[in-house]
Amino acid sequence: MQDTHITLAHGNGGRLMRELIEQLFAKHLHNPTLNTQLDATTLPWSASQLVVTTDGFIVKPLEFSGGNIGSLAIHGTVNDLAVAGAKPLYITLNAFIEEGLEIAILERLIISMAQAAQQAGVSVVAGDTKVVQRGEGGGLYLATTGFGVRIATQSLDFSTIQAGDALLISGAVGNHGIAVMLAREQFGLRGDLQSDSACVFPLTEALLPFTGLRFMRDPTRGGLATVAHEISQATGHALVLEQPTIPIHDSVQTVCDMLGYDPLYLACEGRVVAVIAADQAEQALAIWKTLPQGQQAAIIGHVQTGYARVILRTALGGERLLEELEDDPLPRIC
Amino acid sequence: MQDTHITLAHGNGGRLMRELIEQLFAKHLHNPTLNTQLDATTLPWSASQLVVTTDGFIVKPLEFSGGNIGSLAIHGTVNDLAVAGAKPLYITLNAFIEEGLEIAILERLIISMAQAAQQAGVSVVAGDTKVVQRGEGGGLYLATTGFGVRIATQSLDFSTIQAGDALLISGAVGNHGIAVMLAREQFGLRGDLQSDSACVFPLTEALLPFTGLRFMRDPTRGGLATVAHEISQATGHALVLEQPTIPIHDSVQTVCDMLGYDPLYLACEGRVVAVIAADQAEQALAIWKTLPQGQQAAIIGHVQTGYARVILRTALGGERLLEELEDDPLPRIC
Missing domain, CATH: 3.90.650.10 (PurM-like C-terminal domain)
Incomplete structure (x- = not known):
């Protein structure tokens, strides 16, 4: 990417947003089911039960010893599936990016997210990015929705x-x-x-x-x-x-x-x-x-x-x- | 709810957050699959293909003629499923709420969301709320993930x-x-x-x-x-x-x-x-x-x-x- 910091134009649906998504998010999070050209993705599904969870992340600062908001967004969501007796399979990702965020930081967070997803055995299958004006966000907020297949035989409630x-x-x-x-x-x-x-x-x-x-x-x-x-x-x-x-x-x-x-x-x-x-x-x-x-x-x-x-x-x-x-x-x- | 405005304590995982979720979100968005006590929900699923999409909403102002961020978050997500040839079924919801938001406004937006979901034939099956400090959000940001079943027989790409x-x-x-x-x-x-x-x-x-x-x-x-x-x-x-x-x-x-x-x-x-x-x-x-x-x-x-x-x-x-x-x-x- 040519820019070093996020601008509002990275969120407008045009060329710069496409570059942000392709050259940062999709580059690191790529997998066979992630298609950045489509608004929705179709996943094969053979189980009779679908376990779903969703979580938002607003941690401050974005990076801390032992993790960052990227790895945290994966762990937080796969863990909610795991404690429900499910095997986590897929994740969707929403990023609310504040204008002015350094793109090098954003890339570090995405790489960390990709590593956490790989370790947890989940694929990021869909995503969306929004850019908010400077002073109306906390650098980066993430929301992840996870879905998995139930493997527990107990009712666990x-x-x-x-x-x-x-x-x-x-x-x-x-x-x-x-x-x-x-x-x-x-x-x-x-x-x-x-x-x-x-x-x-x-x-x-x-x-x-x-x-x-x-x-x-x-x-x-x-x-x-x-x-x-x-x-x-x-x-x-x-x-x-x-x-x-x-x-x-x-x-x-x-x-x-x-x-x-x-x-x-x-x-x-x-x-x-x-x-x-x-x-x-x-x-x-x-x-x-x-x-x-x-x-x-x-x-x-x-x-x-x-x-x-x-x-x-x-x-x-x-x-x-x-x-x-x-x-x-x-x-x-x- | 006793409070008139959102405070940071509405986001801390304790009693006030539980009240916010039960007395505002779950009150209006209730349906048989929404269980606010659990971190993940299990959905019956009989189709062999699962269509998934996710979208973030940062519209400013929160309310406008013909809609608001609540109805928009439902429409935006069910529409991405619809154009992919799917019938929308379920939605998960993330709310990033800014400290100081008037609770009466938040309730109006949630009611509008519930109406839009009902009209679109979808259930909100899981949700998460986070509260960000005053000056670090835009009142309310929403992220919704939608799940549907593919009904198109064409490949539609x-x-x-x-x-x-x-x-x-x-x-x-x-x-x-x-x-x-x-x-x-x-x-x-x-x-x-x-x-x-x-x-x-x-x-x-x-x-x-x-x-x-x-x-x-x-x-x-x-x-x-x-x-x-x-x-x-x-x-x-x-x-x-x-x-x-x-x-x-x-x-x-x-x-x-x-x-x-x-x-x-x-x-x-x-x-x-x-x-x-x-x-x-x-x-x-x-x-x-x-x-x-x-x-x-x-x-x-x-x-x-x-x-x-x-x-x-x-x-x-x-x-x-x-x-x-x-x-x-x-x-x-x-």
Whole structure:
């Protein structure tokens, strides 16, 4: 491309938009089903169930340690399919690009997106770009819609959760939130902490053989505490979290202590929370621990009869209620 | 909802976001497949081909005569499915909401979206909301992904177009672009001109029985001239447009003359351009004219052997080349 920065003319439907799409997006995201000349694409489909999800991404800054908005947009969407018991197959992509964005940055983000898609085994099959005026966007906002085929045989929804079920998490919480925060110069902090952003399909696929698997979710916005509240509210049961068992990296805890954040409310982008029958929890945990992404997996709590609330049991045996998230601890995190 | 304006807390994954989704989005867009508690939804699917499209919407202002960003986001996406020979079935929705947006306005837009979806026969099956800080958005940006089932038996792509084929348009051009422009106070103009924004599926479905139907497209960003260029470049043939036959409302032409716009480059959001074998063109036109949306349909040109270019033949028999769009005549029109 001749230009170094995005102009409004890159969004007008004419020659420059075509060049932007062909020389940047399609160049890196090409695959047999992506045809930039057509407004819609036809995909072969043999399964009887289609699993669909959609997600928007407004992370600031666009790049952070361990990822960027491009890889995040792929991971966030394939992960929503994975926790629904589906194998992710296809992605559509919307880009809202702010006038003035450096094209070299945009290309880096697209390359990262292409790599994440390849690693996750998904193809970007359709896309759209819009350019907004300078001062009316955040550099780049992305929206991705993912579709996959259901491979779970369990129903995997809240209604199957029973009192006594165990709660598992696949790894340490809060890394993504803190990694994005450290990338914001306003905090004046530095660290080598990386986002956990990753495709969780290997983790979810590994649990599907368990007949006692009830439900899975990736704890993104609002973190583990918010997933716990969702489970509690949907089931009417209490959720008990055992604080000492929740994996939290020292570096995450240190930054949280300094700034007054609670890591239980911070976004992860590569973790899975699973609810599973108590008698299968240890075996499920053992399987997760054999996977590279699951080495710090842990059983962190259980579902308890009684009214809906989230209880955090501390190392000393004390209990406190985890409130539902109200104020945003870190806006624009995903 | 208690609040009157969107705050960052409406985007944080917690209680206020849940209220926003349940009390505004799900309230109006509810249907049996929409489940706001799940990150992904499972759809029954019996067809062997899945047609997918995605589109972003940044129109400014959010409301204009004849529509708004909500109805537009439905029409734009179902129309891309329709011109691909598909019957639109499902939509996913992403909303990027700017902090400070009045909730009453947001509700109006969602209601309009729900009405447009109902009229088009599609269900909104999944959605996501993100809130961006004040000054980092345009009030509301939407991205919609549409899924449909292919009902066309023709292949409907550029490769089937032959020299001699006729070009049809289903109605007058430029109305959407001018309606949005008139809604911008900066121009100091008023008029009762309405956007043509509508679902074109009745128009596209009506042409599917024609064995000579080669290709359809809705002339949105860049207008009719840009569709003509796309056809010309993809086929390597010249496209001849007969200027006197192109339907343009007097009010659109008047505003264009005043401000120096060419209506052939302005966006439509409820028109179809079709390429069809010359010997079936009159019959196809007659069918379109029986439909409410096709009463001003016309045969406006043909495909001609020779190198790729777009020729406009004037009333006096003169010819001029229509350039490919470079500068954006009207940014943020769709």
